[in-house]
Amino acid sequence: MPETIGEKDSSLALSRLSVSSSRFNTQGQISWTDLATTVFQVTVGILARTSAAGVDPYTIVVGQKLMGYFQMTALGRRQISSALQSLPLYKGIGKILSFGFGVNHIVHVMGNTEEGQMLLLLCASLAECYHPDHAAEVLVEMVRTSRAPESLQPSVMQWRDLLNVSMGILSTTTFPERVEKLVALYPAQLSTQYGNEDYDGRRSGGERTRIMQRGCATPESLATILHAIGKITRGETKSITISGNPNAGWIAAFAEWHFQLSVQIIHARSKSTLYQSPMCKNDFNIVILYEDGIDQEDSALDIANITYRVADVTAAISTKSRDSNTMTVVGRLDWNGALGATFGSDFARLMNMGSAFGGAIGCFSRMLRALRMGEDIVAPGYFNHLNFYSLLAFESCGRAFIANVVGWFPELSDIRNYMEGELKYDTETSLARYMNYITTLKVACQCSLCRHGQRDEDNYCMVTLLETVVKLSQLLSLVDNPTHLKPSRLGLDMFYFQHGTSKLSERNSSGDGRFPRRKDLEPLESAMYVSTYRIYDTLRLFTGRYFPPIDRAGALCGNGLCAYYSAFNRSGGGHISDRITITVGAIESHERAYRGMSDDFVDHTFDILEVSKIPPTATFDDMDIIIRETANELKIRFEFRDPARKSAKVYRSGPDDSIRSFVRKTRFLHCVPSSSEHKSTISDAHIRVQRPGYTCYELGDVNISILHASVVQQWLLIDALETEFLFGEECLDCGLAAAVSIAHHPRRGSRGNNERHEVWILKHVDT
Structure with missing residues (x-):
């Protein structure tokens, strides 16, 4: 009877692949022949879900089979379940954007099975602390050492895609802190290495960027040791010894945090104990020997007496990889310290x-x-x-x-x-x-x-x-x-x-x-x-990673995290702001994930007086969020048409462009009522235009427009006008005086004989 990947309990879920005695022998080896002849049925809904995530379903199948090497504990299951349940989702303005992990994200689908949870756990643990290219090679080696035929082995890129969707799952847990704590125990001084990386992470040939260099374990050695940890979890082996560089600290954290195995870390030369698991004084499952020096001449794996060496591949990576300065094991730090x-x-x-x-x-x-x-x-x-x-x-x-x-x-x-x-x-x-x-x-x-x-x-x-x-x-x-x-x-x-x-x-x-x-x-x-x-x-x-830059980015994702303008948060009402939100997850639109979002082309041909007539009750719910998908990112723009005037002009605005304008053009309005130079300002001004919510004063060679502005008006005006904007609720005297001071500021340059200075004062209107 064919095995099915399909719907379960009204939710799309990858069904569990049974780990039966006919599929595994007593040593826990995968029967690749049985897997090659297995027939799977899958719903179009599941294919759409995996396609949206950019993940190959076959890679998930192989990964879940591979996880049969590990036996999860009750605490380990609770920890990964808790991590999945706590993944956030922030709704963006316009109801078609979100940031984080959507309710139908592929990780929630995979989390419905134990093998899926274990696969997510391994992928997230590797991706959190290693460069994803290196992490993908570790997974390739795990399959290869399982004696899989070449034709049944997923490629490095297929594993990389699976790692991409797993990133961020453990970022807010204590796991990356545990890694950093144990890796930092390595007794040798951190050496440094300089790569020719410029600010955007591209080769420039001149600039040099210092990095922490802790060595980088070969994928082969990490894969072999992970298999050995699997044997301990299944009860086939009681203990192992690992010697080598700081990468062994990641192994210790992985075994201790996920499987509650006892760990002892010893300085190989002095025999002093650097760390041992709480509540355990002897008979440790894993003993790690931190050796002095990072360079390892012996790149072979010594399996005698069940001792494993973490071989080093730093020199090879440093000469071949553009991102050599991030090819190192690294965790997270508590803010306090x-x-x-x-x-x-x-x-x-x-x-x-x-x-x-x-x-x-x-x-x-x-x-x-x-x-x-x-x-x-x-x-x-x-x-x-x-x-x-x-x-x-x-x-x-x-x-x-x-x-x-x-x-x-x-x-x-x-x-x-x-x-x-x-x-x-x-x-x-x-x-x-x-x-x-x-x-x-x-x-x-x-x-x-x-x-x-x-x-x-x-x-x-x-x-x-x-x-x-x-x-x-x-x-x-x-x-x-x-x-x-x-x-x-x-x-x-x-x-x-x-x-x-x-x-x-x-x-x-x-x-x-x-x-x-x-x-x-x-x-x-x-x-x-x-x-x-x-x-x-x-x-x-x-x-701690480099990413390809995106011009005029309003949001950018990488390594399981997403940074975006807080103005996109629906809960914030779209208030224009240069604040940034950092969270785990990705940019999502229609349940598809994207690595970046930037401004679409915008033609700034605004009729300023018409913009000032937009009702103060206008909100972002009255704006259209226009999204265009490209090969690498989302292109976005805002469009607004006054609903009260069907034939009115459509106003277009790009989010990043508007926020950059906001930073460049706005100033804080400070009230100094005692200042003698402000006392006669109002008496020298006369009103040019006045209507509800809008007044334009003329003061010498300066036109000063005061508008009680909605969020929509603020976005459009600041984007369109090349002039200064003042924000504040201060007295009119100080506002006019500040506007005149700004208009005559040396950086604005001189004006022609008949050209007037323009300054706007915006007073926020809550809608």
């Missing part, structure tokens, strides 16, 4: 200089507050060439910025008083004190970068570390992390060296012409986070 665990003794030195470290952060937050309030802290418009992030976020400056820094990195709470102590100073004093703190740290650091302006390959620079923390905090002030993801150690390391590389290149820049770069302000500029790839940076921080 992440900086110390990543940057080690150099970070400890920085913390020992708490007054300078904390004082510099406090001064910087004070200067961010000055910029947010529209102060020109150096010279009019000097910092505008930096095009730094929008400072509208509450956490972007001042005391709230400090709270945000300590919130993300609790280990900095010991120097919080030094940070907050700097907020009492005026802007000019804060700038001077910041420069003094930087000088103090440079003198104490004495690295090659501080002394000679050259990259130091052996140490982390204390000044660059400070700037990295400040830049990370600026980025994270814009990040929503609803699933409480923890950072990748490799991601933190990458962020530091990306900053170090850009810091060196910026020293050769002369500025933008109107505002030549000033050497005395270089330390201040260096700490400002000015990247236009913040979605890419967020994803890389949490994954």
Whole structure:
């Protein structure tokens, strides 16, 4: 009778492949002959589901057969079931977009069987900590060592596709933290290796990016050891010994977390115990010998006395792979201790200089507050060439910025008083004190970068570390992390060296012409986070991997995580914002997953006065979300037609384009009622146009439009107009004065004799 992959209990599920005595011999070997002659029936619904996920059904069948080597425990089943049940799904605006794992995602289908759960567990464990290309080769070797005929072996690409849909399942569990904890016990100092990777992860030939190098185990050795672990779970073997490099730490975490096997890790030379499983003092299932040095000359597997060697393949990968700097085993870090665990003794030195470290952060937050309030802290418009992030976020400056820094990195709470102590100073004093703190740290650091302006390959620079923390905090002030993801150690390391590389290149820049770069302000500029790839940076921080960039991306996925503009969240009402949400899962539309989403072509031919007439009750439910599928991504645009006027023009807007415009064009409106220069502003202005919700003032050579704007109006206006926008509910006097000040700002340049300046003040209307 044919076996069926079909529907069960009104849900689409891959039915269980029976593991009977006729299919396996007593040593647990797969009967590939029986599998080759088995007939399967499958519903079109299941084929559609696997096709949407980009997974080959045969690969799932082989994978589930392969999982017969392992015997799950009750706790292991509960853990994988809990992980699957907790996978999030966030509805996007327009009802056709979602982020995360949909209810009909293939992982939920596979999770209905024990073999499916075990397959997901193995794939997710490999993909969480290894580069997916390397993880796929491990699965290929597991099939090969099972003596499968070549014709029945899924390809590397087929396994890679299955790994892609399994990624992220374990990202919010304690498993990746356990891996990092055990891998970090390796006694040898971390060596470093430099690859020629540029910011986008492509070969550039000049820039060098330092990486953590823990060695990379050969797929053959990992596959053999995984088979050996399977024998222990089935009771065929009591214990094994593993010797080799830090990759053995991943094996220990896999065996302990998923199967509750007892583990002991020993330093091979000193015989000292580095770790042992709680509640077990002897008779360990797995004994790991950490050997000094990463390079392993003997790449063969020594099976005598049931001892396995984790062979190393680092040298081969380093010369052949574009992503060699991510071909290493890596886990996640708890936020409380992440900086110390990543940057080690150099970070400890920085913390020992708490007054300078904390004082510099406090001064910087004070200067961010000055910029947010529209102060020109150096010279009019000097910092505008930096095009730094929008400072509208509450956490972007001042005391709230400090709270945000300590919130993300609790280990900095010991120097919080030094940070907050700097907020009492005026802007000019804060700038001077910041420069003094930087000088103090440079003198104490004495690295090659501080002394000679050259990259130091052996140490982390204390000044660059400070700037990295400040830049990370600026980025994270814009990040929503609803699933409480923890950072990748490799991601933190990458962020530091990306900053170090850009810091060196910026020293050769002369500025933008109107505002030549000033050497005395270089330390201040260096700490400002000015990247236009913040979605890419967020994803890389949490994954520690490179991904192909997408131009004008509103969302990007990789390694089981998805970073996207929070404005897409339906629960947020589509409020325009440059905030970013990071979560596990992918972009989904019509139950199909995509790796990226970017703006479709948009023609900005808006009639501005017509836009101002859009009713304030208009919401994103009144907009059409137009999605076009391409080979690599989704193209998206918003279209709005006033429902009250059927013949009205259709307004089109691209999400990323609108948000970039929002960052570039908007400023915070600060009310200073005591300012004498604002007192006579209203008396000098006269009204040009007035209707409900909209007033246009004329003040000298400036037209100032004040609009009580809905979310839809904000998106369309900011996208279409090349002018500044002020946000706030402050008094009219201060609003008009601020608008005039902005209109006459040097960075706007001069106007013709008959040309008028235009500034808009937007006041939000809740719908």
